[in-house]
Amino acid sequence: MQGRRRATPTKGDLRERAILDAAEHQLGTDGWDGMTAATIAKAAGITRGALYFYFGSKNEVLAALVAQTVSQLRAEIDAADDGGQSEPGDALRQGVEQTARMWREHGTVMRAAVELSPTVPAIDEAWRSAVIALADTTRGIAERAGFPAGSGPREAAAVTEALVWMTERVFYQATVTGGSLDEAAATLSHVWLTALGI
Numbered sequence: 001m002q003g004r005r006r007a008t009p010t011k012g013d014l015r016e017r018a019i020l021d022a023a024e025h026q027l028g029t030d031g032w033d034g035m036t037a038a039t040i041a042k043a044a045g046i047t048r049g050a051l052y053f054y055f056g057s058k059n060e061v062l063a064a065l066v067a068q069t070v071s072q073l074r075a076e077i078d079a080a081d082d083g084g085q086s087e088p089g090d091a092l093r094q095g096v097e098q099t100a101r102m103w104r105e106h107g108t109v110m111r112a113a114v115e116l117s118p119t120v121p122a123i124d125e126a127w128r129s130a131v132i133a134l135a136d137t138t139r140g141i142a143e144r145a146g147f148p149a150g151s152g153p154r155e156a157a158a159v160t161e162a163l164v165w166m167t168e169r170v171f172y173q174a175t176v177t178g179g180s181l182d183e184a185a186a187t188l189s190h191v192w193l194t195a196l197g198i
Contacts, residue, residue, distance in 0.1 A: 022044040088196075095141075
């Protein structure tokens with residue numbers, strides 16, 4: 001007998017969602033340094049003790065927020081690839097456009113992930129796992145397009161990982177300098193397609 005899947009979120013799910021929403025909002029208004037577990041809890045409408053039931057620290061809140069955001073991004077990239085059915089060039093262009101959209105909608109989270117990864121291990125782990133997952137998806141697209149498979153320095157795995165890290169850096173710079181995410185996406189699409197010979 002299989003268990004039933006809940007159609008509606010539990011009270012705990014809603015509380016966790018409120019905590020993450022409050023943290024994302026505070027990142028945009030107060031910045032990382034201006035946030036505390038107490039301010040996140042207050043904005044979420046719960047006590048500080050209740051927050052600690054869900055997350056052990058402010059770092060854990062942000063790590064969960066990063067994990068959620070990159071999970072959304074990976075789903076968007078996977079959808080652009082359409083299970084390997086999309087033309088490689090279209091999949092890559094759509095993937096870059098979806099990445100730009102995520103930076104536009106969740107730029108505060110993604111900037112915090114880039115900036116805090118070197119000093120907060122939980123955030124670094126979430127961010128790096130996303131890069132690895134995105135590199136894996138794009139490796140499959142590159143190989144479908146005829147790029148050499150393998151892990152050597154001129155083969156699909158290494159090249160797509162380098163391109164994913166480049167993409168992160170270009171979008172990060174666009175957001176911190178007030179640049180155009182659309183222009184960054186156009187440039188990145190060109191670089192991806194040229195580098196992979198598509």
